Amino acid sequence: MSTTDNCPSEANAAIGKMRGPEHGPKNIDVSALIDAEGGLIDRSIYTDTGIYDQEMRRIFARSWLFLAHTSQFKKPGDFFTTFMGQDPVIVTMDKTKTIRAYLNSCRHRGMRLCRADAGATKMFTCTYHGWSFDLAGALQSVPNEKAYPEGFDKKQWGLIEVPRVTEYKGLIFGNWDQDAEDLEDTLGDMRYYMDAMLDRDPEGTEVMGGVMKWELEGNWKLAAEQFATDWYHVNMSHASALMVMSPTGKGPKAEIVATPGRQFVSPNGHGAGFPTHPKSRFDAQAVHEHYDYDALRERLGDAAVEGPMTTGHATVFPSFSYLPVNGSIRIWHPKGPNKIEVWAWILVDKSMPDDVKDAQRLYNLRTFGPSGIFEADDGENWSEIQAVSGGFVTNSVPLNFQMGIGSEREDGVYPGQTSELYSDAAGRSFYKHWAELMNTPAWHEHPAPAPAGEPA
Amino acid sequence: MSEAINIGTINDIDEGEARVITAEENGTDADIAVFHAEDGNFYALDDTCTHETASLADGWIEGTEVECPVHSAKFCLKSGSVLCMPATLAARTHKIEVSGEDLLLYPSVSVLGA
Numbered sequence: 001m002s003t004t005d006n007c008p009s010e011a012n013a014a015i016g017k018m019r020g021p022e023h024g025p026k027n028i029d030v031s032a033l034i035d036a037e038g039g040l041i042d043r044s045i046y047t048d049t050g051i052y053d054q055e056m057r058r059i060f061a062r063s064w065l066f067l068a069h070t071s072q073f074k075k076p077g078d079f080f081t082t083f084m085g086q087d088p089v090i091v092t093m094d095k096t097k098t099i100r101a102y103l104n105s106c107r108h109r110g111m112r113l114c115r116a117d118a119g120a121t122k123m124f125t126c127t128y129h130g131w132s133f134d135l136a137g138a139l140q141s142v143p144n145e146k147a148y149p150e151g152f153d154k155k156q157w158g159l160i161e162v163p164r165v166t167e168y169k170g171l172i173f174g175n176w177d178q179d180a181e182d183l184e185d186t187l188g189d190m191r192y193y194m195d196a197m198l199d200r201d202p203e204g205t206e207v208m209g210g211v212m213k214w215e216l217e218g219n220w221k222l223a224a225e226q227f228a229t230d231w232y233h234v235n236m237s238h239a240s241a242l243m244v245m246s247p248t249g250k251g252p253k254a255e256i257v258a259t260p261g262r263q264f265v266s267p268n269g270h271g272a273g274f275p276t277h278p279k280s281r282f283d284a285q286a287v288h289e290h291y292d293y294d295a296l297r298e299r300l301g302d303a304a305v306e307g308p309m310t311t312g313h314a315t316v317f318p319s320f321s322y323l324p325v326n327g328s329i330r331i332w333h334p335k336g337p338n339k340i341e342v343w344a345w346i347l348v349d350k351s352m353p354d355d356v357k358d359a360q361r362l363y364n365l366r367t368f369g370p371s372g373i374f375e376a377d378d379g380e381n382w383s384e385i386q387a388v389s390g391g392f393v394t395n396s397v398p399l400n401f402q403m404g405i406g407s408e409r410e411d412g413v414y415p416g417q418t419s420e421l422y423s424d425a426a427g428r429s430f431y432k433h434w435a436e437l438m439n440t441p442a443w444h445e446h447p448a449p450a451p452a453g454e455p456a
Numbered sequence: 457m458s459e460a461i462n463i464g465t466i467n468d469i470d471e472g473e474a475r476v477i478t479a480e481e482n483g484t485d486a487d488i489a490v491f492h493a494e495d496g497n498f499y500a501l502d503d504t505c506t507h508e509t510a511s512l513a514d515g516w517i518e519g520t521e522v523e524c525p526v527h528s529a530k531f532c533l534k535s536g537s538v539l540c541m542p543a544t545l546a547a548r549t550h551k552i553e554v555s556g557e558d559l560l561l562y563p564s565v566s567v568l569g570a
Contacts, residue, residue, distance in 0.1 A: 122514050122525040130542065132510075132526045141508045141526050143542070 001070045003099045005166035012160050036432035039402035046219035047389045052337040060085025062177040062442040066320035066331050067091045070170050071206035080118045083333050090114050094135040101162035101174045102137050133159050169198040170205045177443045189416030193272040196308035197324040201349035212344045214370045218382035220334040227313050227321035228271030229427035241373040256280050261421025262414050269433030271426025274312030282311045283325050286359030303413050326364040401427050460560040474513035476503050482563040489513035491533050493520045499533035500550035507543040
């Protein structure tokens with residue numbers, strides 16, 4: 001499937017055309033809030049509104065953000081609406097079958113242009129005054145256009161396009177930074193761990209059903225960081241769920257609880273952890289029986305099948321997470337410092353028979369998603385952290401990320417730097433990268449070059 | 457302009473779809489949209505919406521109505537009358553005849569009578 005990264009577009013001069021309030025945004029130096037080497041985090045990063053606003057500018061406006069899955073688009077005009085940070089976007093397939101993304105805000109008075117979650121259309125027409133944009137984002141129709149001044153040029157008033165949209169094995173990502181490093185380079189070794197979920201089937205993957213959406217009290221980083229680095233909570237937080245899930249009903253065996261495993265630590269803030277004990281698997285029976293493990297070993301390599309293909313967890317920085325065992329892919333949409341909107345899809349292999357897909361769907365719903373017995377535990381933790389974070393003294397006490405300090409190494413089996421399964425290493429790296437971005441001006445902070453023919 | 461033009465066969469336009477017979481082809485001053493409605497019949501209206509510039513042939517055909525793809529004005533395919541704002545003027549109709557498998561268009565011949 002082609003995306004706009006096959007033909008990068010120009011940055012839209014309309015962004016930042018009027019400079020906003022005189023005082024401008026105040027940037028906060030976050031270096032004192034993150035001690036990645038010492039494993040200490042100042043918890044104000046979860047509650048401070050100034051930090052949150054800065055994240056919108058310096059994290060979400062410049063990072064590769066998950067938008068949608070390619071299987072959501074089959075014909076020109078198919079669309080899906082989502083968010084990049086708090087910016088609303090429309091993702092659609094244009095007439096040339098290229099996936100493009102636009103700011104979901106009418107150029108006229110700023111109304112939310114497309115008000116549907118998903119669907120098929122020929123035009124995006126604003127329901128306020130009727131400005132109408134085609135699938136290529138061009139302004140096609142302005143009711144009562146004759147009343148506009150002579151110099152009014154519809155070409156200047158097309159939708160604001162997300163300049164970079166690209167695909168990695170079915171996952172579509174967008175980036176507002178037109179000079180951003182390519183997605184594949186940003187992912188780096190993370191691709192190996194993602195492939196253990198995305199590349200099992202030569203046919204690729206697809207999402208089934210709709211998107212599950214729910215709100216949580218909590219800062220988006222609590223969820224993103226946990227999926228990057230936290231196997232530690234599993235045996236405690238999910239004790240009751242693990243008891244229910246164990247075949248004997250008596251809970252998992254000691255060697256499964258104390259399973260060995262590895263945790264991948266990316267310099268770009270991504271993380272993935274997975275057990276490597278051959279019996280540590282919590283997959284749906286029908287899915288387990290469906291797979292030809294010899295063929296998978298041939299395709300992905302022994303280590304991928306024994307590790308990241310199993311019961312693992314992962315985050316692609318900043319806010320896309322997944323669970324290979326049940327095909328849960330999700331985005332943590334930030335909605336202010338204290339609120340997350342979780343959007344979760346169920347990912348399956350395309351060539352799975354329908355009954356196997358359905359078994360995976362049911363298994364996914366039983367464990368994760370709004371009705372999942374594991375998901376409920378996680379949401380409760382994040383919300384309880386957030387609920388007490390308003391206290392002044394509470395918020396003045398640093399948090400501990402010291403497990404596995406110094407354990408990161410190249411282990412000769414898994415690509416990149418890895419740590420132990422039970423470790424905070426990917427969390428420290430997540431926050432280190434977060435702090436680097438927070439302290440570095442983004443593309444929109446550089447003085448914009450004057451357009452040709454206009455004085456600087 | 458009462459001469460019929462053969463514009464192809466009934467198999468050329470799927471039910472729920474439409475095609476444009478350009479002004480050049482139809483000999484009038486306007487493009488004409490020929491619709492294959494969900495009642496199985498064929499109808500023809502001026503292609504350009506009476507509200508703003510938009511092709512009704514690109515619109516959504518439901519039953520014997522077409523909804524403009526741009527501002528959602530609705531027209532009756534049988535009579536051209538407006539069924540929903542923001543359009544206020546009826547669309548011009550043109551007679552269509554099915555002869556065997558052939559589709560015959562009578563540009564500018566109103567189905568409503570002269």
